[in-house]
Amino acid sequence: MTTQTIATLGLDEVLIAAETAFESWSAVPSAGRARHLEAMAAAMEVHADELIQLAIAETHLPFARLRGELTRTVFQLRFFAEELRGGRFVDARIDHSDPEWPMGAPRPDLRRMLLPLGPVLVFAASNFPFAFSVGGGDTASALAAGCPVIVKAHHGHPELSARTAAIFLDALEESGAPAGVLALIHGTETGIQALKDPRIQAGAFTGGIPGGRALFDIAQQRDVPIPFFAEMGSNNPVFVTPGAAAERPAALAEGYLAAVTGSAGQLCTKPGTLFVPAGSQIIEHVRTAELPSATRLLTERIEAGYSREVAELADHRKVRVLSGNIPSESAGPTPLILATDIAAVLENPDLFLAERFGPFSLVVEYEDMNQLLMVARRLDGQLTATVQATDQCDVHQLLRVLAGKAGRVLWNSWPTGVSVTHAQQHGGPYPASTAVQTTSVGTAAIQRFLRPVALQGFPDHLLPPELKDSNPFEVPRHLG
Amino acid sequence: MTTQTIATLGLDEVLIAAETAFESWSAVPSAGRARHLEAMAAAMEVHADELIQLAIAETHLPFARLRGELTRTVFQLRFFAEELRGGRFVDARIDHSDPEWPMGAPRPDLRRMLLPLGPVLVFAASNFPFAFSVGGGDTASALAAGCPVIVKAHHGHPELSARTAAIFLDALEESGAPAGVLALIHGTETGIQALKDPRIQAGAFTGGIPGGRALFDIAQQRDVPIPFFAEMGSNNPVFVTPGAAAERPAALAEGYLAAVTGSAGQLCTKPGTLFVPAGSQIIEHVRTAELPSATRLLTERIEAGYSREVAELADHRKVRVLSGNIPSESAGPTPLILATDIAAVLENPDLFLAERFGPFSLVVEYEDMNQLLMVARRLDGQLTATVQATDQCDVHQLLRVLAGKAGRVLWNSWPTGVSVTHAQQHGGPYPASTAVQTTSVGTAAIQRFLRPVALQGFPDHLLPPELKDSNPFEVPRHLG
Numbered sequence: 001m002t003t004q005t006i007a008t009l010g011l012d013e014v015l016i017a018a019e020t021a022f023e024s025w026s027a028v029p030s031a032g033r034a035r036h037l038e039a040m041a042a043a044m045e046v047h048a049d050e051l052i053q054l055a056i057a058e059t060h061l062p063f064a065r066l067r068g069e070l071t072r073t074v075f076q077l078r079f080f081a082e083e084l085r086g087g088r089f090v091d092a093r094i095d096h097s098d099p100e101w102p103m104g105a106p107r108p109d110l111r112r113m114l115l116p117l118g119p120v121l122v123f124a125a126s127n128f129p130f131a132f133s134v135g136g137g138d139t140a141s142a143l144a145a146g147c148p149v150i151v152k153a154h155h156g157h158p159e160l161s162a163r164t165a166a167i168f169l170d171a172l173e174e175s176g177a178p179a180g181v182l183a184l185i186h187g188t189e190t191g192i193q194a195l196k197d198p199r200i201q202a203g204a205f206t207g208g209i210p211g212g213r214a215l216f217d218i219a220q221q222r223d224v225p226i227p228f229f230a231e232m233g234s235n236n237p238v239f240v241t242p243g244a245a246a247e248r249p250a251a252l253a254e255g256y257l258a259a260v261t262g263s264a265g266q267l268c269t270k271p272g273t274l275f276v277p278a279g280s281q282i283i284e285h286v287r288t289a290e291l292p293s294a295t296r297l298l299t300e301r302i303e304a305g306y307s308r309e310v311a312e313l314a315d316h317r318k319v320r321v322l323s324g325n326i327p328s329e330s331a332g333p334t335p336l337i338l339a340t341d342i343a344a345v346l347e348n349p350d351l352f353l354a355e356r357f358g359p360f361s362l363v364v365e366y367e368d369m370n371q372l373l374m375v376a377r378r379l380d381g382q383l384t385a386t387v388q389a390t391d392q393c394d395v396h397q398l399l400r401v402l403a404g405k406a407g408r409v410l411w412n413s414w415p416t417g418v419s420v421t422h423a424q425q426h427g428g429p430y431p432a433s434t435a436v437q438t439t440s441v442g443t444a445a446i447q448r449f450l451r452p453v454a455l456q457g458f459p460d461h462l463l464p465p466e467l468k469d470s471n472p473f474e475v476p477r478h479l480g
Numbered sequence: 481m482t483t484q485t486i487a488t489l490g491l492d493e494v495l496i497a498a499e500t501a502f503e504s505w506s507a508v509p510s511a512g513r514a515r516h517l518e519a520m521a522a523a524m525e526v527h528a529d530e531l532i533q534l535a536i537a538e539t540h541l542p543f544a545r546l547r548g549e550l551t552r553t554v555f556q557l558r559f560f561a562e563e564l565r566g567g568r569f570v571d572a573r574i575d576h577s578d579p580e581w582p583m584g585a586p587r588p589d590l591r592r593m594l595l596p597l598g599p600v601l602v603f604a605a606s607n608f609p610f611a612f613s614v615g616g617g618d619t620a621s622a623l624a625a626g627c628p629v630i631v632k633a634h635h636g637h638p639e640l641s642a643r644t645a646a647i648f649l650d651a652l653e654e655s656g657a658p659a660g661v662l663a664l665i666h667g668t669e670t671g672i673q674a675l676k677d678p679r680i681q682a683g684a685f686t687g688g689i690p691g692g693r694a695l696f697d698i699a700q701q702r703d704v705p706i707p708f709f710a711e712m713g714s715n716n717p718v719f720v721t722p723g724a725a726a727e728r729p730a731a732l733a734e735g736y737l738a739a740v741t742g743s744a745g746q747l748c749t750k751p752g753t754l755f756v757p758a759g760s761q762i763i764e765h766v767r768t769a770e771l772p773s774a775t776r777l778l779t780e781r782i783e784a785g786y787s788r789e790v791a792e793l794a795d796h797r798k799v800r801v802l803s804g805n806i807p808s809e810s811a812g813p814t815p816l817i818l819a820t821d822i823a824a825v826l827e828n829p830d831l832f833l834a835e836r837f838g839p840f841s842l843v844v845e846y847e848d849m850n851q852l853l854m855v856a857r858r859l860d861g862q863l864t865a866t867v868q869a870t871d872q873c874d875v876h877q878l879l880r881v882l883a884g885k886a887g888r889v890l891w892n893s894w895p896t897g898v899s900v901t902h903a904q905q906h907g908g909p910y911p912a913s914t915a916v917q918t919t920s921v922g923t924a925a926i927q928r929f930l931r932p933v934a935l936q937g938f939p940d941h942l943l944p945p946e947l948k949d950s951n952p953f954e955v956p957r958h959l960g
Contacts, residue, residue, distance in 0.1 A: 072584055072585075093924075103559075104552055110903040111903055216700075225696070381704075407932065408934040408935075410935075410936040411935070411937045419583060419585065423574060424934055436931045437597075444573075452924065455888075456890040456893055457891045
């Protein structure tokens with residue numbers, strides 16, 4: 001399929017192609033799927049310059065950031081390929097038959113592994129035109145799992161999406177992947193129609209809470225509900241202990257502002273709140289720091305939303321401007337740091353701890369550690385929560401509360417820059433995600449698109465290679 | 481807490497107790513939770529005679545079956561305890577920091593493990609008053625995960641439920657478990673109220689589709705949706721190839737009828753349909769076999785539903801009685817085997833392949849293997865699908881289709897008698913389960929009540945033991 005044929009295919013044809021592709025794609029051995037992912041990675045690299053130029057034009061993100069994101073996306077495809085070759089992702093378990101099984105009845109021969117769910121619908125994000133878009137983590141992990149993918153392009157970068165898809169489709173065709181394993185669709189209504197279609201077996205989304213929840217609801221209200229993995233909103237609070245504030249106020253202010261203003265604050269792990277001891281020198285460092293000037297945000301809707309939301313908060317009687325300027329039509333979406341005290345936050349946590357997408361953050365002064373515990377207990381689910389402390393600080397209880405609220409808890413680091421690794425967890429309790437038990441970054445993301453199947457009493461010649469006694473691919477297995 | 485205090489606690493007090501217990505129960509090391517599960521197992525064994533007598537009175541199930549089920553339930557508690565000591569269930573992953581990480585940015589130190597979700601609400605089943613009730617698989621796996629459990633008793637065995645809970649509560653108190661870790665509530669409305677409560681973090685259910693779906697919908701429509709693991713309905717079709725039908729017709733008829741009539745057909749894995757070659761000797765064996773006489777079913781509602789549903793199907797013009805009698809008010813809920821041909825089934829699969837709970841099954845005659853493939857492709861999600869064949873039969877394609885439809889696929893065995901093992905999979909695509917990616921039987925069932933958390937950059941003294949470099953509990957870990 002070429003760019004042209006994508007544009008001319010109707011939704012039903014795309015769905016038919018995905019359903020047909022599922023039979024062949026899920027039958028491609030893992031090592032074969034790995035080669036196809038690597039072909040996608042190589043093609044993206046070959047076309048990097050062209051893709052980055054398209055991305056700059058459509059997203060206003062700077063070259064260096066997009067170059068880094070493309071490198072990350074290419075790496076991610078290869079990393080999933082490597083995971084496929086390892087075979088751990090199928091979670092193979094073998095229980096040989098056991099006539100003496102203490103359950104009271106003989107244990108049959110039972111062998112279990114994870115199989116792909118079926119065609120997956122991916123809703124691309126605005127803020128990562130490579131890493132969470134056509135060939136991003138959702139697509140890579142679903143393809144790795146053995147599921148065909150239909151990507152609903154984000155309206156913020158339609159041409160980049162189309163070109164990326166075309167490059168991938170050519171690469172997949174050339175490497176001999178089944179037709180229909182990847183497709184691109186456009187438009188919210190088309191996306192919703194696809195989500196309601198019984199051929200779609202799972203959905204993934206990265207974006208804001210209203211959109212994510214609406215799609216989640218559609219997925220759950222189908223005659224046959226399907227897993228819907230929406231990564232949505234996060235405030236990503238950072239808690240600075242008195243010890244850390246005294247030890248390294250300048251470095252904390254600098255790290256904080258870099259995390260808030262990087263990519264113009266358009267990261268889902270941007271620290272939305274910084275809790276500092278009242279009167280800490282950090283405040284003065286933040287106040288006097290030079291913030292970047294206003295820059296275009298991803299879309300006009302995001303710019304308008306940003307300006308409205310932060311101007312509203314700046315108007316609150318308990319809030320003062322600490323650094324930067326309140327956005328206006330003439331100034332554009334300027335970076336802004338507001339400040340308040342913890343009593344105000346505890347009075348109205350929903351207002352103060354909401355996510356505000358863009359180069360904004362709130363500094364909150366507190367008096368004692370108990371207040372931090374109180375606010376931590378009031379938090380909604382988060383992608384991340386960070387503690388900046390020293391080894392001498394007693395933060396056990398705070399860390400424990402935060403581990404109950406966030407998918408990732410950080411110590412003396414900043415939450416932006418989500419590393420693609422085996423132990424990464426990018427997700428969290430609602431509303432950080434609609435699927436608290438999963439991650440959308442890292443190799444564990446493949447598990448979202450798999451389901452367990454047990455085979456009982458099978459003769460060896462009918463078992464898949466991963467479950468044969470001979471274990472020809474040498475996958476790691478649990479023998480019970 | 482004793483039986484008396486359970487009865488007098490209001491729902492809000494139960495929820496408060498569960499929330500409070502979560503802090504302490506989740507902090508009990510895995511080996512400690514294992515000891516408490518073993519205390520529950522021992523107490524159940526001590527009180528076996530009393531409990532079985534109560535169960536006989538309330539469920540009409542026979543002694544031998546209940547004795548076996550209790551043994552299974554006791555084993556299950558101990559099996560989860562053993563799994564806790566192994567530590568594999570936390571899926572520990574450690575990525576040490578790596579300045580040369582090829583993603584384009586250094587990899588931080590990231591360590592990930594699974595933590596408990598929070599208080600869990602379990603809706604007990606009618607048909608397994610031990611194994612899927614107060615101390616059954618859902619309760620055992622949620623407690624193992626570190627979650628307090630509130631069990632909504634099944635109305636079919638309220639006294640058994642209360643007595644079982646009291647025995648467990650005494651055992652837990654004696655073994656030093658935190659108060660509030662287990663509670664029992666009664667009544668549908670109370671159960672729904674609990675499910676809507678923000679303190680409940682997950683739900684589990686075993687029963688029929690209407691009830692399971694209604695509860696699933698409530699769980700998904702909360703302000704904060706939660707995972708809801710409903711194991712619901714299954715037809716459990718069995719496909720007999722011409723080779724098998726020719727080789728062992730008597731044995732197949734015998735195994736089939738035993739699986740259909742055992743526990744009066746009140747098993748979620750009872751074979752609801754047997755596909756046999758047209759004119760097979762199996763049919764004659766089934767026709768002439770002696771079926772058990774009518775027996776009381778679990779509840780009056782189940783008896784009425786059974787009689788109505790099978791009488792309706794028997795009335796269908798394409799259906800004939802093969803063995804047994806059509807239930808009536810005078811005869812009671814008699815075992816019944818009906819027969820039809822595959823053309824009728826393909827014309828109306830929803831009618832013929834629905835689950836009918838009780839000692840009923842349908843024999844379907846087919847002409848060729850293609851028809852089996854056609855019907856397999858039309859199947860809804862199933863807990864099990866079975867192929868009875870010989871090594872010479874070419875059933876690759878049929879097995880492949882069935883693996884896409886069922887959580888467990890069996891070869892030359894019968895689906896009843898779900899073994900509690902590591903590789904067991906009891907679940908399947910909707911409507912077999914609302915959570916296709918999980919199992920409600922076997923050690924993997926623990927994963928339903930856990931969520932991943934990554935810790936980034938933590939100093940060793942703040943890491944949980946499972947993630948410390950020293951690995952004091954020697955849990956299996958993935959080092960990236």
